[in-house]
Amino acid sequence: MHMNWFKFSSPATFYPLAGKLVPWFFWLATLLALVGLYVSFALAPTDFQQGEAYRIIFVHVPAAWMSMFIYVVMAGWAAMGLALNARLSAMMAQALAPTGAMFTLLALVTGSLWGKPMWGTWWVWDARLTSELILLFLYLGFMALQSSIDDPRRADRAGALLALVGVVNVPIIYFSVKWWNTLHQGSTINMGVAPKMAATMLLGMLLMALAFWMYSIAVSLLRVRCIMLERERSSDWVKALTAKGAK
Amino acid sequence: MQWASWSFFFNMGGYAFYVWFSFGLTALCVLWEVYALRKRSRDALHLATLLAQD
Numbered sequence: 001m002h003m004n005w006f007k008f009s010s011p012a013t014f015y016p017l018a019g020k021l022v023p024w025f026f027w028l029a030t031l032l033a034l035v036g037l038y039v040s041f042a043l044a045p046t047d048f049q050q051g052e053a054y055r056i057i058f059v060h061v062p063a064a065w066m067s068m069f070i071y072v073v074m075a076g077w078a079a080m081g082l083a084l085n086a087r088l089s090a091m092m093a094q095a096l097a098p099t100g101a102m103f104t105l106l107a108l109v110t111g112s113l114w115g116k117p118m119w120g121t122w123w124v125w126d127a128r129l130t131s132e133l134i135l136l137f138l139y140l141g142f143m144a145l146q147s148s149i150d151d152p153r154r155a156d157r158a159g160a161l162l163a164l165v166g167v168v169n170v171p172i173i174y175f176s177v178k179w180w181n182t183l184h185q186g187s188t189i190n191m192g193v194a195p196k197m198a199a200t201m202l203l204g205m206l207l208m209a210l211a212f213w214m215y216s217i218a219v220s221l222l223r224v225r226c227i228m229l230e231r232e233r234s235s236d237w238v239k240a241l242t243a244k245g246a247k
Numbered sequence: 248m249q250w251a252s253w254s255f256f257f258n259m260g261g262y263a264f265y266v267w268f269s270f271g272l273t274a275l276c277v278l279w280e281v282y283a284l285r286k287r288s289r290d291a292l293h294l295a296t297l298l299a300q301d
Contacts, residue, residue, distance in 0.1 A: 052260035229291035
């Protein structure tokens with residue numbers, strides 16, 4: 001009843017907790033990725049229209065999902081940091097940005113590698129691709145803004161405002177294939193293939209998405225630990241931590 | 248199993264470049280990110296330890 005959740009909002013208690021969680025999420029991610037790759041390459045059948053090229057879907061769609069999902073989570077942490085003036089929330093937002101940017105870049109590049117053989121072009125300025133590119137710029141802008149302001153609390157507030165304004169782009173990406181006439185295909189879930197074939201394809205995609213999700217949790221916990229140490233290196237809890245010779 | 252032999256598997260129905268580039272790049276990014284973060288962790292802890300000794 002009297003569990004104090006605010007206890008975990010202090011870096012001193014969150015630092016060791018995050019350290020304990022990281023290996024579990026890494027193992028979960030590895031296991032899911034191994035099973036996911038097996039399903040994607042050994043069980044999922046050849047697509048009747050796209051041949052084997054469609055297998056790019058097993059990295060492309062999970063990366064694209066994560067790019068949008070991480071942005072929403074990042075904006076949520078940023079908003080919480082802004083509203084409650086909580087520095088750990090702001091650090092969580094900061095820790096998510098590089099991984100979100102990485103998945104956005106991967107979604108764009110793997111999409112390009114899929115577009116070339118299927119559409120005959122690496123890139124086209126259609127709504128889906130353009131809004132995903134804007135997402136990459138939002139991530140990079142957030143990171144650049146944060147690192148350009150010396151006072152970390154001011155940097156947090158400025159970053160949070162940018163992250164919150166940029167969140168309108170996420171539904172635009174998601175619904176772009178419905179709202180505009182795009183070259184990009186519609187949602188993957190209702191692909192026009194026989195249900196039995198779609199089942200293994202869908203399973204592979206979901207497993208890979210889960211693997212990316214667990215991976216994102218692991219690396220952002222790892223990164224938030226670095227940020228905590230870097231930003232609070234002269235605080236008492238960091239001194240106590242290093243005095244114990246902790247890792 | 249979808250493949251008659253390993254060479255069919257590696258060939259990816261003629262789309263080997265596109266498929267393996269996608270998966271290879273993803274793997275590289277992931278490995279690089281984990282490596283960079285481990286290094287950043289070590290450096291941050293090292294610097295904090297040095298500062299604490301002053």
